[in-house]
Amino acid sequence: MDCTKCGNPHVIIKREQSGQYLCKDCFIESIEKKVIKTIRKEKLLDKGDKVLVALSGGKDSVTALEILNSFRKMNIIDICAVTVDEGIDNYRQDGVDIAIRHAQRLGIEHKVVSLKDTYGITLDEIMEKPNHKGSCSYCGVFRRTIINKAAREMGATKIATGHNLDDEVQAIMMNYLEGNTDNLTKLGPKTESKAEEFTVKIKPLREIPEREIGLYVVAKDLEVHFASCPYAQQSFRGEISDVINQLCESHPTLKYSTLRGYDKIRKALKDDFKKKYDHGRCEKCGEPAANRLCKACSFLEELAGD
Amino acid sequence: MTFTLKYKDTLEEKEIPNDNYSIKDLINELGLSAQTVVSKQNGELVIEDTIIQDGDEIQLVQIIYGG
Numbered sequence: 012m013d014c015t016k017c018g019n020p021h022v023i024i025k026r027e028q029s030g031q032y033l034c035k036d037c038f039i040e041s042i043e044k045k046v047i048k049t050i051r052k053e054k055l056l057d058k059g060d061k062v063l064v065a066l067s068g069g070k071d072s073v074t075a076l077e078i079l080n081s082f083r084k085m086n087i088i089d090i091c092a093v094t095v096d097e098g099i100d101n102y103r104q105d106g107v108d109i110a111i112r113h114a115q116r117l118g119i120e121h122k123v124v125s126l127k128d129t130y131g132i133t134l135d136e137i138m139e140k141p142n143h144k145g146s147c148s149y150c151g152v153f154r155r156t157i158i159n160k161a162a163r164e165m166g167a168t169k170i171a172t173g174h175n176l177d178d179e180v181q182a183i184m185m186n187y188l189e190g191n192t193d194n195l196t197k198l199g200p201k202t203e204s205k206a207e208e209f210t211v212k213i214k215p216l217r218e219i220p221e222r223e224i225g226l227y228v229v230a231k232d233l234e235v236h237f238a239s240c241p242y243a244q245q246s247f248r249g250e251i252s253d254v255i256n257q258l259c260e261s262h263p264t265l266k267y268s269t270l271r272g273y274d275k276i277r278k279a280l281k282d283d284f285k286k287k288y289d290h291g292r293c294e295k296c297g298e299p300a301a302n303r304l305c306k307a308c309s310f311l312e313e314l315a316g317d
Numbered sequence: 318m319t320f321t322l323k324y325k326d327t328l329e330e331k332e333i334p335n336d337n338y339s340i341k342d343l344i345n346e347l348g349l350s351a352q353t354v355v356s357k358q359n360g361e362l363v364i365e366d367t368i369i370q371d372g373d374e375i376q377l378v379q380i381i382y383g384g
Binding site: 023036070229 | 327350352354355361362363364366370378379381382
């Protein structure tokens with residue numbers, strides 16, 4: 012089969028969802044065009060933005076950085092990056108090193124922030140505690156807080172994450188199946204909070220399937236950290252992912268239709284179900300918090316008590 | 318007729334069982350999901366429908382990890 016677009020006989024992908032065959036160059040171009048289209052359609056960027064890329068060194072964040080950099084080259088935005096070092100032996104350092112090399116290659120401001128320096132404890136040390144709540148709970152909360160703080164310190168106006176189509180569809184289905192309407196209102200291409208300390212988050216890759224992001228980095232020879240987190244466990248998200256991928260074998264447009272359907276009801280969901288939180292301040296660190304302590308400080312208090 | 322399989326830093330010489338043996342057949346045989354790997358034939362990215370030829374080096378690059 013030849014490339015549907017240019018006729019090149021060396022195709023690297025057959026898109027089941029569209030029946031399209033693409034060669035390397037046409038595939039790379041199609042991914043970049045699609046991301047740019049999402050950015051324009053959802054108005055993810057404003058001229059003069061300083062975008063902080065949450066850069067783990069994995070395929071998704073490296074792709075987000077690579078494509079956002081095309082807007083930087085056109086002097087539309089500025090870019091900086093932060094990498095969170097959770098303190099996971101024999102895993103995280105490779106990603107950190109790759110992130111540093113990408114930042115150097117592109118000449119962007121970059122900082123690496125560790126859980127150890129920020130909170131005095133690594134994820135490995137947390138996992139040695141007898142009553143821990145599972146690695147992902149701590150990792151998610153601490154990482155989010157560190158990225159938010161970094162955005163303020165670096166003067167960023169947006170935070171870009173590498174969430175892809177699979178991530179978005181999994182989140183939609185998980186929250187729907189769990190009846191979590193509150194979380195359902197928080198999904199979407201752009202998340203804004205009333206607390207001005209929370210920088211706007213954008214997801215430029217939300218319409219790109221995860222596998223195509225993997226293929227994009229291999230096709231472009233981008234250095235990325237392909238590895239499994241040692242704390243990764245079979246989670247509900249993993250089960251949902253397996254079911255969706257299985258269904259997609261006979262219904263290849265399913266991920267797109269799930270996202271489109273959600274996007275159609277997103278506004279109605281927000282209008283009817285969005286909870287209004289009173290944003291106070293964390294008594295300990297001063298970060299925005301719905302309760303006496305922010306989630307990060309309440310975890311730290313629990314961990315200190317163990 | 319044989320080919321070399323390169324997967325996760327290991328090289329293994331394997332028999333080609335029939336004339337229409339594709340990379341997709343290989344992926345299924347290994348119990349992998351085509352969603353989680355991309356395939357190279359003699360260093361070039363190819364689609365999974367590609368038929369494996371005598372003397373090929375087939376590399377499977379895992380791009381998605383569970384969890």
